[in-house]
Amino acid sequence: MVEEISQGIKEIQETNVTIKRIADDFPMDVISKNLSWSQLVENLDKKYRPVSVDDHVDELPKYDAIIFGSPTDLAIWQHR
Numbered sequence: 001m002v003e004e005i006s007q008g009i010k011e012i013q014e015t016n017v018t019i020k021r022i023a024d025d026f027p028m029d030v031i032s033k034n035l036s037w038s039q040l041v042e043n044l045d046k047k048y049r050p051v052s053v054d055d056h057v058d059e060l061p062k063y064d065a066i067i068f069g070s071p072t073d074l075a076i077w078q079h080r
Contacts, residue, residue: 023050023051
């Protein structure tokens with residue numbers, strides 16, 4: 001979902017998009033019990049490094065807009 005949103009934003013001239021992933025808040029032992037969920041998390045980990053919400057907080061003020069894509073725990077920060 002977040003990748004689709006970012007494609008639309010990229011159509012606006014002079015706009016940059018950064019995709020950040022908010023780390024899952026579920027324990028890995030719970031995730032690992034569901035094969036499709038485990039595969040989804042593994043694929044997302046390869047594409048977007050998961051970072052805790054606390055690690056994102058300090059950088060938020062430098063962006064013009066914040067768009068959260070759910071349920072994939074991905075977030076887009078847009079800045080010009």
